[in-house]
Amino acid sequence: MTLYTNHARARMQQRGFTEELIQAILDFGKEYFRKGSIVYLADKGCIKELIKMGYSKYFCEKCKGRYVVVSHTGDILTVAHKHKHFAR
Numbered sequence: 001m002t003l004y005t006n007h008a009r010a011r012m013q014q015r016g017f018t019e020e021l022i023q024a025i026l027d028f029g030k031e032y033f034r035k036g037s038i039v040y041l042a043d044k045g046c047i048k049e050l051i052k053m054g055y056s057k058y059f060c061e062k063c064k065g066r067y068v069v070v071s072h073t074g075d076i077l078t079v080a081h082k083h084k085h086f087a088r
Contacts, residue, residue, distance in 0.1 A: 002026075008076045017066070017079045021059070024050060025068050034069075037077060041067040 002023075004012070011017070028049045029040035042063040050060045069077040 003075045005075060005077055008078050011079050015079060015081065016062075021063060021066070022068050022076065022079060024055065024059075024063060025066060026070070028053075029068070036072060038070045038072070039067055040070065041082060 012022070025040050025042045025046065028042075028046045030043045030046060032039040032041065042065065047060050047064055050063060051057070065082045066079065067082050068079050071077050
């Protein structure tokens with residue numbers, strides 16, 4: 001069971017994220033480690049994998065360019081749309 005912080009729940013509502021969308025990003029997204037957290041990004045590879053798994057093209061388009069930040073304990077911290085490159 002995934003736990004969502006209050007901040008994550010608020011951002012989900014503001015940014016149009018559903019639990020299904022978040023789960024798809026967690027399952028197929030590219031993983032980055034940033035400042036003690038794990039970031040899962042729905043990149044091109046993720047979208048291709050989602051299409052292979054039978055998700056609709058509309059759903060896949062909704063996933064594109066979105067990311068989920070997860071704490072080291074597995075809690076969802078926040079969700080967002082990616083606009084810039086991640087700093088290295």
